[in-house]
Amino acid sequence: MTADPLIAVRDLWKVYELGDVEVEALRGVSLDIARAEFIAIMGASGSGKSTFMNILGCLDRPTRGSYRLAGADVAGLSADARAAIRNRQIGFVFQNFNLLPRTTALENVELPLYYGDLPLSEQHDRARAALAAVGLTGREHFVPSQLSGGQQQRVAIARALINQPALLLADEPTGNLDTHTSDEIMAIVQHLNREQHITVVLVTHEADVATYADRVITFRDGMVVGDSRQEARRVAVAGARSERI
């Protein structure tokens, strides 16, 4: 761990105005996340953890407070600047996979590259390699409806990693998967963290899933109420398929 954290948030507030009622989703969150950490964020629904994730992912802006990502202040950036950061520095994995329907796995993985500078010729090669890394060689031209839930989530992981981001944000990535598939997905995520030193921030309300992380942060009523380090549960990576991610 370096002295310079990847993520540094200070006194972060998010206030929504619903009609004439003000809802305080975040109430002064301060947190440092070092590079290559594996963090689980826990909390009941309405605790503010999703709002926090959206701000970390540059999908949303805080009402007050500062957010520095890799040393740069991103709290006040324009929508376009935040889009560029999402494109290069952050990968998203969602509970419902969020793949484009009726679009092949390969093209789904390529999607972030459309909005980058990579030449078209390299795009396919890189996307194929990313799919191979999550064990989906031979499934490049399958559309999401032809893939199982676990396979769809693996396509989503390949998409999240295609631009080699520093930060992987996973919002309930196993929420729609059975226990066995969940373990497979978590094995891939943990492997990425351990071998490639990608910082992982995982939102979950399943205590079981949180055991994969090094550090568990608990939210309640828009505030951090718990922050504990733990010995992460190690899982065997199934086969060698995530070796080169």
Place this chain on the structure above:
Amino acid sequence: MKLLHMTIRAALRALRRNKMRSVLTMLGIIIGVAAVIATVSIGQGADAAVQEQIRSLGTDLLMIVPGATTASGVRSGWGGVSTLTVADALAIAKDCPAVQETSYFKRQIVQVVAGDKNWSTAVQGAPPSFFRVRQWPVVLGSAFTERDEESVGRVAVLGQTLVEQLFGAGHDPVGSMVRIKNVPFRVVGVLEPKGQAMWGQDQDDVIIIPFSTAQRRVLGTEFLGTVDTILVTAGTRGDTSAAAEQAKTLLRQRHRIQSDEDDDFTVRNLEEFARASQMASQVMTNLLLSVAAISLLVGGIGIMNILLVSVTERTREIGIRMAVGAKGRHILMQFLVEAVALSMVGGAIGALVGIGAALLVSRLAAWPTLLSPPVVLGAVLFSGAVGIFFGFYPARKAARLDPIQALRYE
């Protein structure tokens, strides 16, 4: 460049995915563009035909015919009473400064016989000046001369239609004999084909003989010196209205018409005639064009409507694209390109339909049509502009979506 390529590909794929919907959306544009191209082609064809007729008549030509057309009470149609004379024609040429030359003719429908064939045609008795004033050259042989006129010569110049009917197409009849009311005439020339007059008459269905011969030998002598029509040319400056005015004043004097009486003749200005007919076709074209423009407008609204539906349907997709780094302008471009693709493909199909319709009309209805490439290109480009105009609102709506809400949209 890469992005544009990807955007166009994505747009075309999105349209292919909903083929039926895309085609129905395009229908308004297809009909609009087809209508524009068909109407403009037909309109321009009609215009060209009118221009051709004007050229064939000579625009600086005035026709003066007997009879009143404006008086109340008992009127005879024009040409009904023989009030005009050869002397009138000569006086107009002499005394009206705006007039360059005059001619005149007498005309009757008569059976003409050549060998074992016969044909009912217009026999026109006219002096040699007729060919000049009417700007009607002789293409085979030659016109008859003043000497034929003075000597009451039995010579004739034939129109193209008559040649075809009596001698067969392509045959040179010069030197042959034809009989009009049993009087034999020698064919000395054939007129250049002129085609249809504005009023639909075949101008080439005619035989022209010297005026004196017509009076004395063919058309009867009861009104010696009277003519059916006086032709007046306005000269090189082409001031037909001045010539018409002067001829009118002179004729009223010569016919001793009191100031409270109507003219016993009518001056017809062919230029005005042509202009009126051109105006009518212009009005018709404009009318059809505005209907076509409305169709394009409705087509554009259809595109906007479908794109709004599409934006709503694809909210999740927009959210996903934004999450992986698409900026607002990328999303805007994507939907704008879809709108333009819809309208331009519609425009191209419409252009083909329009060209087909124009060709069909000219084939079936025998209307002249004139396809102009700039109009076709313009219509397709305009449909593209319609796409941009009506696609902008839905595209902007998509671009302004909040990524978080878009991602959550079910």
